Amino acid sequence: MKMPPGLRVVTTGAADGIRRRLLVPPDAAPTAPAADPPPSAAPGRRSSPTRLPGFSTGLRLALGALTGWFLFRQLLRLEEFLTLLLLSVFLAVSLEPIVAALCRRRLRRGWAVAVVLGVFLLLIAGFLLLVVPPVGQEAGVLARRIPLWLDQVHDHHSALGRIEDRFHLAEQAKNALGGSAGPGLMGGVLGAGRLLLDTVTSVTVVATVTLYLMAGMPDIKEFCYRFVKGSRRGRAREITEEILSRTGRYMLGNLVTSAIAGLATAVWCAAVGVPYAAALGVFVALMDLVPIVGSTIGGIVVSLVALAVSWPVALATAGFYIGFRLLEDYLIMPRTMKFAVDVHPFVTIVAVLIGGALLGIVGALVAVPAAVALGLLLDEFVFPHLDRR
Numbered sequence: 246m247k248m249p250p251g252l253r254v255v256t257t258g259a260a261d262g263i264r265r266r267l268l269v270p271p272d273a274a275p276t277a278p279a280a281d282p283p284p285s286a287a288p289g290r291r292s293s294p295t296r297l298p299g300f301s302t303g304l305r306l307a308l309g310a311l312t313g314w315f316l317f318r319q320l321l322r323l324e325e326f327l328t329l330l331l332l333s334v335f336l337a338v339s340l341e342p343i344v345a346a347l348c349r350r351r352l353r354r355g356w357a358v359a360v361v362l363g364v365f366l367l368l369i370a371g372f373l374l375l376v377v378p379p380v381g382q383e384a385g386v387l388a389r390r391i392p393l394w395l396d397q398v399h400d401h402h403s404a405l406g407r408i409e410d411r412f413h414l415a416e417q418a419k420n421a422l423g424g425s426a427g428p429g430l431m432g433g434v435l436g437a438g439r440l441l442l443d444t445v446t447s448v449t450v451v452a453t454v455t456l457y458l459m460a461g462m463p464d465i466k467e468f469c470y471r472f473v474k475g476s477r478r479g480r481a482r483e484i485t486e487e488i489l490s491r492t493g494r495y496m497l498g499n500l501v502t503s504a505i506a507g508l509a510t511a512v513w514c515a516a517v518g519v520p521y522a523a524a525l526g527v528f529v530a531l532m533d534l535v536p537i538v539g540s541t542i543g544g545i546v547v548s549l550v551a552l553a554v555s556w557p558v559a560l561a562t563a564g565f566y567i568g569f570r571l572l573e574d575y576l577i578m579p580r581t582m583k584f585a586v587d588v589h590p591f592v593t594i595v596a597v598l599i600g601g602a603l604l605g606i607v608g609a610l611v612a613v614p615a616a617v618a619l620g621l622l623l624d625e626f627v628f629p630h631l632d633r634r
Contacts (some may be wrong), residue, residue, distance in 0.1 A: 495617070507528075
């Protein structure tokens with residue numbers, strides 16, 4: 246477009262922020278372009294207050310801390326359930342080598358789990374057959390002796406009668422049952438019943454969850470593998486299988502050492518005349534499954550039972566368990582665990598102590614497999630990265 250003669254171009258500013266070019270005569274006074282209005286004067290806009298970056302950061306931290314504390318409280322409320330779930334996972338992983346071996350013999354997984362369950366039920370039935378008859382017999386003997394003890398209490402010439410004359414135990418017992426201690430006694434009975442009910446419920450829950458985990462172990466593992474990147478999924482599968490294999494070998498090694506402890510107990514009790522040798526052997530084998538403290542508790546119980554024979558037999562039984570404990574700790578257990586999980590004994594002791602302090606017996610059981618898994622993860626991801634620096 247041609248500019249007409251006698252005119253010149255002047256650029257002006259406007260309130261809306263748009264610059265315009267005007268054609269004015271050459272003799273017109275020059276005008277300064279209008280300055281752009283400040284942002285606060287723009288129509289339709291409001292001035293924003295000064296932001297405080299520290300306030301928003303502190304608010305986010307406070308909300309995160311409150312959320313973490315709330316989740317932690319909820320986890321504490323689920324502590325018992327999570328402990329039972331951990332025990333179920335440990336049992337399922339420990340029995341996985343047996344189920345896998347049965348599956349390799351062309352047995353369907355469901356039938357393999359059923360076979361393992363059947364063997365376990367047979368073991369429980371055998372334990373009950375060994376324990377219930379002696380306990381029932383002793384309860385019958387106790388019931389028959391109670392009337393004789395009552396007669397001796399009223400006989401002032403007997404030992405129990407003289408004790409009654411001096412301490413008045415029968416009167417104190419009547420006052421306790423009929424007085425203020427009655428509700429306490431009833432509360433103790435109800436507490437014992439509740440403990441028995443909770444124990445039965447926990448055992449049922451653990452058994453049911455373990456069966457479902459054993460039946461669906463391949464599907465569960467494949468589902469967990471999907472959370473790993475495809476490029477690393479193969480290596481993650483190898484590490485997981487190694488952890489599961491070592492955990493299964495650890496449980497089998499623990500079963501071997503427990504069987505040795507139970508067999509040694511039964512042989513010793515039968516040799517020195519301690520009653521219920523078979524039942525005590527099974528009891529010690531079950532207690533020996535708990536690392537570090539299980540065999541000690543079993544030895545104390547058997548030594549107390551040996552008091553029914555004589556003091557020398559009880560002392561000899563205690564000495565036998567001290568010697569067997571040293572043999573187990575320094576010969577049997579290190580060789581078995583070296584073959585099973587390849588873990589240093591110091592790591593085993595520290596792991597068992599920490600697990601027992603955190604989760605009790607369940608923590609002591611799963612402590613060694615957890616230490617094995619942690620060692621494999623460190624060897625795979627942490628130590629190579631540090632060595633490359």
